[in-house]
Structures are given as C-alpha cells and as structure tokens.
Amino acid sequence: MLLQRFLIRLLTMAITLFGVAVVVFIVIRVAPGDPIAMMLPPGATDADIARLRALYGLDKTIVQQFFIWLAGVVRGDFGTSISLRQDVLGLVFNRLPATLELAIVALVMALAIGGTTAILGARERGTAVEAGIDIASGAALSIPDFLWGLVLILLFGVLVPIFDISGRVSPQLDLPFATQFYLFESIVRLRFDLTRDLLAHMLMPAIALALPLAAIISQLLKQSLKEVLDLDYVVLARVKGFSETQVILREALKNAALPTLTLVGVQFTFLIGGTVIVERLFSYEGLGNMAIDAVINRDLPLIQGIVLVFALLFVLINLAVDMMYALLNPRLRHG
C-alpha cells in the first residue's frame, strides 16, 4: 500500500520534472538577445560567432538542443556556464549548500516561533494574549519576505547596527572548511567563533524568510490545538491533575501536529522560493543570488541547471512530506 503510493508519487515527480525542463527550455530559447554576441569582444567576426555557437550547440534546432541537453542531464552533465565558463553542476553544488543552510535555519526558526506562539495562544485562549498573537500573526503573514528583509535591514543594520547586512561570512576570516556546508562544518569542527559569525550573517535573512511561515504555523497549530483540547481524552488528562501546559505538550500536541505538518511541507517550498530575492537583498552568496546574475547575463545553461535543481528540491520535499504523512497517519497506515 505504502510502496504503491511511493511508486506512483515517484512517477508523477518524474513527469513534473520533465514538464519543468520543457517549460524552462522553451522560455529560454525564445529569448531575444544573443548570449554568444555578449561573450565576444566587439571586433569579433561572423566566423568567430558561428564557431562559438557550434561549440555550445546553439546551431541545432530547438528539439535537437533539448534532447542533447536532456541526455546530458540524465548523465549528470548540465553543460558549461557561458558567463562563468565552468561546469554548471559544479557551480550549482558550490552554491546549493549556502541556500540549504539558510533555508533550514529559517525553517527551524519558523517552527520555534510558530510552535511557541501557537501553544501560548491555545493555553491563553479567549484572552488578550491570544488576540495579540492573532494580530501579530496576521501582520506577519500579509507582509512578504522581501519587505521583512528591508525592515530588518533598517532596524538591525542601520538603526541599531548589531548584525551584518551583507554576505555569508566575514571576508577577513580564514575558513578551514572542506565542504560548502560552512555552518554544519563549523559546528562539527567545534569552531564556534566561525559558527557565530555565520549565524550573525544568516540571522536577518533567515528571520525575513521565517516570519510568514511562522505565522501560518502559529495560526493552524493553534486552531488544531483548540479543537483537540475539547476532546474527552484531554479533558480526562486535565481531571487527572495535569496543568494546562502539560496537557498541551503531552496529550494535545501529538494529535494536533499532523495537519500542520502537511502544510509546513508545501510552505517550506515557498520559503525556498523566497531565498532567491532575500539572498539578493542581503548579498548572501547562495544559489538564488547566482540565479539572478545568470538571468541578467543570459547564461542559458546555468539558468536551466539552477531552475531544475530548485524544482528537484521542491518535488523531493513534497514527496518526503507525503511519505511522512502516510507513515504517521494511522488511517493511511492500516488502510
């Protein structure tokens, strides 16, 4: 049952990714403006241009180009970046860890802020505390990450300058890292001075990304908690003498968390989509920032590679959430 569900999911995932590849390929190929002409100095001859076009495979038909590219992608060859003249996959893997670390830190923050306010709001239901949480989460939800980022830059970059507002790590630091997962590695190597510097750079973009998601988690989890708190088994726990906080944490949370979990999955992909502009805002050297440069430079192979990696990330997250839901939901597990 579960395996069948998994296999069907895998198939639709492949179809979705193929669709993304087709769409991005078509969109890019109808672009006016010749990327080859931009690479060459003004004095280049037609022969030079033709030679370079052939080198990047741009002299073939669109359908041919697509299948040549797709055959490469299947083998793990995403082509060569036109503007940076390096292997696309290498470039993407170089930047992806920075984006993943930022997104995961933001997700943890969203869960912490959203979870805490939901529990607090459910415990203090019907009071001014709950009303305050409702107003705050309403505002946090309506204002997108781009604007939160700007607000944070003003507050903590200019008014009270306590955080760095640009980059991923202070440039003067010596980095002993072997991988691009700086934050993870700094913790493993016990270099907490570096961890602190990395987090100081990451904090504001992460909060900007986390706030809208935290608001959604807070609203939904609070609603589920309030529903569960009226059920018999919770009332029984209360009669047994547990405090309201204990009742929520020990009894209600487990059963109220499932609907929130499903939603967090979808919303996490939105959060990752938001990294593109938030990274730009904070000059954070991640995949999204590189993607914007790639678009501005009309670097077709690089754009294709980055979009496909984002899409892969999105469908994998959806798959993981779906499987988790199936495992945790008793109705599906035994169905």
Added chain:
Amino acid sequence: MDEARISRHGSRARLWLAGGWLLIALLAAIFAPLVAPQDPLAQDLMLERLPPFWLDGAEPGYWLGTDSLGRDLLSRLIFGARIAFIVAFAAALAACLVGSTLGLIAGYFGGWADRIISRIVDVWMAFPPVLFAILLVAVLGTGLSSVIIAIAVIDWTRFCRVIRAETMGQSRMDYVENARIAGYGRIGIMLREVLPNVVPSIVALLSLEMGIAVIVEAILSFVNLSISTDDPTWGGIIAEGRLSIHQAWWVLVFPLVTLILTVLSFSQFGEGLRARFDPVLR
C-alpha cells in the same frame, strides 16, 4: 454571540481602513501630475539628499526629502503609485481570468480535464516564483506589459487551485444535482449555478493577488528588470534607498512604509469583502 459581533465590527473597521488607504493611493496615482509637488524626474545636485520636513536642513516643498540625485521623494512615490496600480489591476485580472476559468473547468468536469490541468499546475508549482518572474521579464524584455504578462503567467495557479477545490465542493451539493434533473446543460449549470457561489472566493483572491502583484513589480524593479529606469517605481526607489541607506535612510523608509501599507490593505480588503459576501460568516 458577543464575540461574533466584535469580529464583525473588527472586519468592518478593517474594510474601511484598508479601503481608505487604497482609495487615497489610487486617487494620488490618477491625479499624480496635479498633486505631486515637484517634477519626479527633475534632478538638482544642489538639493541632493535633503531630509524630510521635520528635520534640520529640509527645504520647503520637498516634504519627504530628496534622493542622491536631488529628486523629490514624495513626487516619485506618487508617480510610482501609477505603475503599481496599473500592474496590480491588469496582472491580477489576467491571472484571475485564466486561473478561475481553468479551475472551474477542472473542478466541475473532473476526469481528463482535471488531470491535465492539475498536472500543469504541479509543474508550475515546482518553479521558484521570483526566479520565474525575473526569467520571464528578461526574456520578454523590460517594460510594463512584460511585467504584467510575467505576473499573470506565474500566478494563475493560485486562482486555479482554490477555485478548483471550491467548485468540486459545490458540484457535490444538492442544488447542482437538482439543476441537472431539471434538465439544464452542464455548461449552463457551471456558469449559472456554480460560478456565482465561488465568486466571493474569487473576489478575495483578486484583492490578495493585487497586493502580490505590487510586491512582484517592486522586486522586479529592485533587480532593475521592471520598466524603463527613468520612470519612478516603488521598487526602483527602494533599490536606490538600499544603496544610500547610511546617508539617507528616508529614501528607503518611505517607499517601504508605502509598500507595506498597500500590501496589508489589499489583503485586509480582500478578507473583509469575503467576510461580507460569505453567507456562513455573515
């Protein structure tokens, strides 16, 4: 009972506050040449980085100060509202038309139509939206119509998903079955019976989408990909403000406040309208 009355009062206040701000901004946009105190494009290096009116060194007539080229900030914000509203209305309407139609078809007819439309939505949802928007504008070339098309092409799925789900719910109701028994055609039922019942959701989404369109336009001008750089846009002013943040904070603060108020108003206005239309909530 009491709680219901308080929330009804709250939703009415929200509707008025949000509607009031949007009306002021819209009027300012329409009558921009009349209400703007200065020429939004006039540069004057003698007047560069003037602070807003309550600070020392302010000049009369330059209420919110000037940017690093000596251009009047208030006038640029007022003229920027024109582009913001044009994009908001045109892009949201286009996205709504495409998305709601496909959502209605998928939800009402089901079967193959639903499968194909849902698969396309899945593909669209796998794109990072901001990157998709930047890519589309880069491809279409900068300009007002490119921005509008890009937003509509990306955001129709928002309407499609919601309207599809709502239509499915409505189609299972008795009144649809009754209409079928009474001998109405399928398309007739869809348009005359189902559509009016999903209109409240469409209106709320439309208002929400206008706010999103304003943000996307601002993001596109922020990365310098919206309309020509001469015309003042909120995102363009923000991009300038981000650069001169340590010398002239007001160039970032005022467009940011304007954007936040506008986005909040669009979403609250939509919520308020839905609360008014929705018979269950009313």
